[in-house]
Amino acid sequence: MKRSGMQLNFAAPGQIDFNSISKKAKRFGIQLIWSLVIPVVFIAGWDMIANHLQNPVVLPTVKESLQILIHPFANLIGMGSLFSNIFVSLMRVLLGYVLAVLVAVPIGIFMGYYGPAYRLLNGFLGLFRPIPPLAWVPLVLAWFGIASMATLLGIKQGQWYVYLNNLKLSMVFIIFIGAFYPVLTSALYGVRNVRKVLIDSARVLGASEKDIFRLVLLPAAFPSIVNGMRIGLGVAWMCLVSAEMLPGSLSGVGYLITHAYTVARTDIVVAGMISIGVVGSILDFLFRALEDKKFAWQRLSR
Helix, strand or coil, X not given: CEECCEECXXXXXXXXXXXXXXXXXXXXXXXXXXXXHHHHXXXXXXXXXXXXXXXXXXCCCHHHHXXXXXXXXXXXXXXXXXXXXXXXXXXHHHHHHHHHHHHHXXXXXXXXXXXXXXXXXXXXXXXXXXXXXHHHHHHHHHHHCCCEHHHHHCXXXXXXXXXXXXXXXXXXXXXXXXXXXXXXXXXXXXXXCCCHHHHHHHHHCCCCHHHHXXXXXXXXXXXXXXXXXXXXXXHXXXXXXXXXXXXXXXXXXXXXXXXXXXXXXXXXXXXXXXXXXXXXXXXXXXXXXXXXXHCHHHHHCC
């Protein structure tokens, strides 16, 4: 079909448009190449410097660290495998993070929706916002000591004790504090920044306050809440290493890194750091995929 000198191609119903697929594949390939440029240069520079130094305690080679990463189930310095330590760390992070979300989201929505609640709680919660999670360590140790979820639930033996004893209350609290404020702030301002025209339009159409809250405010604020949950998860994962340095920790990738440093196994330190970065990136990617899938309409409305 030709019109005004332009060739327009239409695929028949049920026919695969190979031209469109080819363009998308080419665009994806170009993006992939650009995204790999800096990592490749970084790895090449790292290996070149490590080979020049010839001192694995200062800087191990890429091959030495890679050997640990490609054998994640091998026992490392008597502390279990890299995989098992990452799994324990992930359980700690998810527990502290989930608790933070369950507390912060309702409080943030409540403060954003009710003016008196905002005036009552904002000043008080704002006092604790600038305090870094590590500053809580002395108090946390005084409050919880080496108590764990097993202690809290009264479990003293068995397989469940082994699992729950790794979830120290002090570590969970540090992770909770790290995730709490990003989620709270995003929920609060997500509700407060809902466009007033949406609320007024719903009232004109006869919607009740309950319907406005459930059908207008929450859906409009949800992208901001999810973005805060994504940031909070990243902060919680960053708090992991400091949390696993607390007394009572005998496992986890943070503790593995700390212990490997004391025995001059820098290759394990680097492999642990890479593992933390990879797992954090995967968690962040999952949230971004959720945002792209569920909230594409938000970009179109801007």
